[in-house]
Amino acid sequence: MTREHGIALLILAALVLAIPSIVTDSYVMTLMIFSGINAIAAIGLCILMGSAGQVSLGQAGFYGIGAYASSVLSQSFGLPVPACMAGAAIVSALAAVILAVPSLRLKGHYLAVATLGFGEIVYIVLNEFGPGGPSGFGDIPPLSFAGVAITEPAHVAWTVWGFLLLVLVFSLNLLNARPGRALRALHGSETACSAMGLDIVRLKIKVFVLSAVYASIAGSLYAHYVTFISPSSFSFFHSVLLLMMVVLGGITTVWGGVIGAVIITLLPETLKSFEELDVLAYGLILTLSLLFLRRGIVPIVIDKFRSSERGHA
Amino acid sequence: MLDIRNITKVFGGLRALDDVSFSVPAQSVSALIGPNGAGKTTMMNIISGMFPPDEGSVSFNQDVISGLAPAAIARRGLSRTFQHLELFGEMTVLENVLVGRYIKSRSGFVASGLRLPSVRAEEKENRERSLDILASIGLAEKREERAANLPLGEQRILEIGRALATEPTLLLLDEPAAGLNIRETRDLGEMIVRLNADRGITILLVEHDMDLVMRISTAITVLNFGQKIASGKPSDIQRNPDVIAAYLGDEEPPC
Numbered sequence: 001m002t003r004e005h006g007i008a009l010l011i012l013a014a015l016v017l018a019i020p021s022i023v024t025d026s027y028v029m030t031l032m033i034f035s036g037i038n039a040i041a042a043i044g045l046c047i048l049m050g051s052a053g054q055v056s057l058g059q060a061g062f063y064g065i066g067a068y069a070s071s072v073l074s075q076s077f078g079l080p081v082p083a084c085m086a087g088a089a090i091v092s093a094l095a096a097v098i099l100a101v102p103s104l105r106l107k108g109h110y111l112a113v114a115t116l117g118f119g120e121i122v123y124i125v126l127n128e129f130g131p132g133g134p135s136g137f138g139d140i141p142p143l144s145f146a147g148v149a150i151t152e153p154a155h156v157a158w159t160v161w162g163f164l165l166l167v168l169v170f171s172l173n174l175l176n177a178r179p180g181r182a183l184r185a186l187h188g189s190e191t192a193c194s195a196m197g198l199d200i201v202r203l204k205i206k207v208f209v210l211s212a213v214y215a216s217i218a219g220s221l222y223a224h225y226v227t228f229i230s231p232s233s234f235s236f237f238h239s240v241l242l243l244m245m246v247v248l249g250g251i252t253t254v255w256g257g258v259i260g261a262v263i264i265t266l267l268p269e270t271l272k273s274f275e276e277l278d279v280l281a282y283g284l285i286l287t288l289s290l291l292f293l294r295r296g297i298v299p300i301v302i303d304k305f306r307s308s309e310r311g312h313a
Numbered sequence: 314m315l316d317i318r319n320i321t322k323v324f325g326g327l328r329a330l331d332d333v334s335f336s337v338p339a340q341s342v343s344a345l346i347g348p349n350g351a352g353k354t355t356m357m358n359i360i361s362g363m364f365p366p367d368e369g370s371v372s373f374n375q376d377v378i379s380g381l382a383p384a385a386i387a388r389r390g391l392s393r394t395f396q397h398l399e400l401f402g403e404m405t406v407l408e409n410v411l412v413g414r415y416i417k418s419r420s421g422f423v424a425s426g427l428r429l430p431s432v433r434a435e436e437k438e439n440r441e442r443s444l445d446i447l448a449s450i451g452l453a454e455k456r457e458e459r460a461a462n463l464p465l466g467e468q469r470i471l472e473i474g475r476a477l478a479t480e481p482t483l484l485l486l487d488e489p490a491a492g493l494n495i496r497e498t499r500d501l502g503e504m505i506v507r508l509n510a511d512r513g514i515t516i517l518l519v520e521h522d523m524d525l526v527m528r529i530s531t532a533i534t535v536l537n538f539g540q541k542i543a544s545g546k547p548s549d550i551q552r553n554p555d556v557i558a559a560y561l562g563d564e565e566p567p568c
Contacts, residue, residue, distance in 0.1 A: 171426070188400070191399050192401065192475075197388040
C-alpha cells in the first residue's frame with residue numbers, strides 16, 4: 001500500500017468515526033448506510049473490471065445470495081450473524097467458481113454473458129423457491145457482534161463502514177502485493193503476462209470469486225440491516241446500478257468504487273426537487289458523465305491534483 | 314540446451330518456416346538472423362509457445378516443450394522480450410520487474426490481502442532482488458517512473474530486466490536493438506555479454522543490426538524465406554555466399 005492510500009484510509013476512518021456527529025438526520029443516516037453497503041460490492045466489481053478486464057452483469061445475484069443465505073442461516077438455524085455472513089460468502093464463492101471456470105476458459109466476454117444469465121437465474125429461483133416467494137420475508141435477525149445486537153442507525157453505519165474499511169485495506173494490500181500486481185499487469189498486456197509464467201485463467205477466476213465474496217458481504221449486511229428482504233432488491237437493475245457506480249467512479253482504483261457508490265446512492269435523493277422529472281435528470285447526469293468523464297471521476301481528480309502539484313514544484 | 318527440430322509453420326498459403334532445425338548450445342550467445350519476412354519472429358513465437366508448430370518439435374533441456382502453454386514454458390526457465398514492446402505501461406519500472414518475480418514467489422490472495430508476515434518477508438526479498446536487477450541494467454534511478462514514460466531504449470532494457478526477474482536459464486531477445494541509436498546499441502551489446510558471462514544465461518537473439526550480431530554472438534543461424542540457409546560462427550557466416558546473396562540479392566542480368 002502506498003502512502004497516499006494510507007492517508008486516504010486514515011481520513012476515511014476519521015470521517016466514519018465522526019458519522020454520528022456529522023449526520024443528524026435519520027434519513028441521511030439511512031442513505032449513508034446504503035452507500036457503504038453498495039461501496040463494498042462496487043469495490044469488488046472495480047477490481048474485476050479494472051484488472052482482469054472482465055465485466056459482470058450479475059453482481060446482484062451474489063448480492064442476493066449473500067442476503068438470502070445469511071438470513072436463512074441466522075433465522076432457521078439461529079447461528080450468530082458473523083458466522084452466517086461467512087457461510088453466505090462461501091456459498092457465493094462456490095457459485096462464482098462454478099460460473100467462472102467454464103466461461104473464463106474461453107477468450108472474450110463470455111463471463112459477462114454468463115453472469116447476465118446467472119443474475120436472472122438467482123432472481124427467478126428467489127422468486128419461486130425463496131422464503132415468502134415474490135413478497136419476500138421479514139424478521140431477519142439484526143446485525144450483531146458477540147451476541148450484542150446492532151440496531152442503533154449510527155452503530156449500523158459504523159459497522160457497515162467498518163466493513164468497508166476492512167475491505168479497502170484488504171483490497172489495497174492485495175493490489176500492492178504479488179497477486180494484485182499480476183492482476184494489474186493483466187490489464188496491461190496478457191501476452192507479456194503469459195511470457196512471465198502467469199496463469200491468466202486462474203487469476204481471472206480468483207478475482208471473480210473475490211468480487212462475488214464482496215457482493216455477498218454487502219448483501220448480508222443489507223439483509224441484517226433492513227431485516228426484510230424480497231427478490232426485487234436483487235434484480236438485474238441492481239447489477240446495472242453497481243456497474244454504473246464503478247464506471248462513474250473509475251475502474252482503475254478501488255476508491256472509484258467508493259465514490260461512485262456514494263454518488264449513485266445519493267443522486268436520486270438530491271434530485272427530489274425535480275419532482276416527476278427526477279428520472280430524466282438522473283439519466284441525463286449519467287449519460288453526460290459517461291460522455292465526458294469516461295475514465296471515471298476519481299482517476300480524473302487524481303491526475304488534476306498531481307499535475308497541479310507538479311506545477312507548484 | 315535448446316533443440317529446434319524440423320519446424321514447419323504455414324500461415325494460409327505461406328510457408329513461414331519450412332523444415333528448420335538448429336540448436337542453441339548451453340552458455341552460448343546465439344543469433345537468428347535473416348532478411349525481413351524470413352520467419353525469425355515466427356520462430357521466436359513457436360519457441361516461447363505463443364503458437365504451436367505445424368510440424369516438428371522444440372526441446373528445452375531434453376524435454377519437448379512445443380505444445381505447452383507460454384506460461385508453462387516460462388516456468389521452466391525460458392523467458393523472452395518482445396520486438397513490439399509489451400510492458401505494463403501504467404505500472405512503475407520497479408513493479409514491472411516485480412511482476413517478473415511472480416513465478417519465483419508464492420503469496421496468494423488471502424495471505425496478501427491480510428499482509429501476513431510471510432508476505433512481508435517475500436515482498437522484501439522480491440523488492441531487493443528487483444532493485445538489484447534494476448541496478449545492474451542501469452534503471453535503478455527510474456524505479457518509480459511509469460514504464461510508459463521511459464524513452465524507447467530504456468523500455469527495451471526494462472523488458473530485459475523483467476525477463477531476468479524470472480531467473481531464466483535461456484533468454485530470447487526479439488530485436489532488442491530496434492530503434493536504438495549507436496551508443497545505446499553498444500551499451501546493449503555489452504549488457505548482453507555481461508548477462509551471459511556473469512549470470513551464465515544462454516541467449517538467443519533475433520536481430521537486424523549485423524554489427525551487434527557479429528560482435529557478440531558465438532553461433533549464428535541464418536533464415537531466408539522460412540528456410541535455414543546457413544549456420545556457424547560469425548566469421549563463417551560473413552563469408553557464406555548464400556548469406557551474402559540473401560542480404561544483397563542475387564546478381565541478375567540487367568533488363
